[in-house]
Amino acid sequence: xxxxxxxxxxxxxxxxxxxxxxxxxxxxxxxxxxxxxxxxxxxxxxxxxxxxxxxxxxxxxxxxxxxxxxxxxxxxxxxxxxxxxxxxxxxxxxxxxxxxxxxxxxxxxxxxxxxxxxxxxxxxxxxxxxxxxxxxxxxxxxxxxxxxxxxxxxxxxxxxxxxxxxxxxxxx
Numbered sequence: 724x725x726x727x728x729x730x731x732x733x734x735x736x737x738x739x740x741x742x743x744x745x746x747x748x749x750x751x752x753x754x755x756x757x758x759x760x761x762x763x764x765x766x767x768x769x770x771x772x773x774x775x776x777x778x779x780x781x782x783x784x785x786x787x788x789x790x791x792x793x794x795x796x797x798x799x800x801x802x803x804x805x806x807x808x809x810x811x812x813x814x815x816x817x818x819x820x821x822x823x824x825x826x827x828x829x830x831x832x833x834x835x836x837x838x839x840x841x842x843x844x845x846x847x848x849x850x851x852x853x854x855x856x857x858x859x860x861x862x863x864x865x866x867x868x869x870x871x872x873x874x875x876x877x878x879x880x881x882x883x884x885x886x887x888x889x890x891x892x893x894x895x
Contacts, residue, residue: 744775
């Protein structure tokens, strides 16, 4: 039976999301921002983040998979939902739950840039560099975590645990 070890509480998450939303709102003051959430893991983070922003936003989602039902990335990235909005000459912020190997986000940034946006930045809830395979720098990071397989607040293991309101280390 897997063990869940607490890592981040609801209150700590709420404070950090509010802080990041304030910074993003300040950075994009007097501009409209298109948020591209990376499904499925980011949906809770995106929801909490956009409700804290004080700037005009439009929201779209993209879905990319490299894990399947495994706990490690296959390195083979495939799009399962593409972007529906016109991104040409727009300010775009890709929002994801976690950066681990960096492969998926590097791929998504290049993909989004192919639509000709004015700017592309990345906001990550968790930056975990234990298994990083490509150099990647997110513009906004809520938390840096050193290691472990994390679940909750949208993060899953084989589609389980996304609904947990806090972040846990899953000890298998």
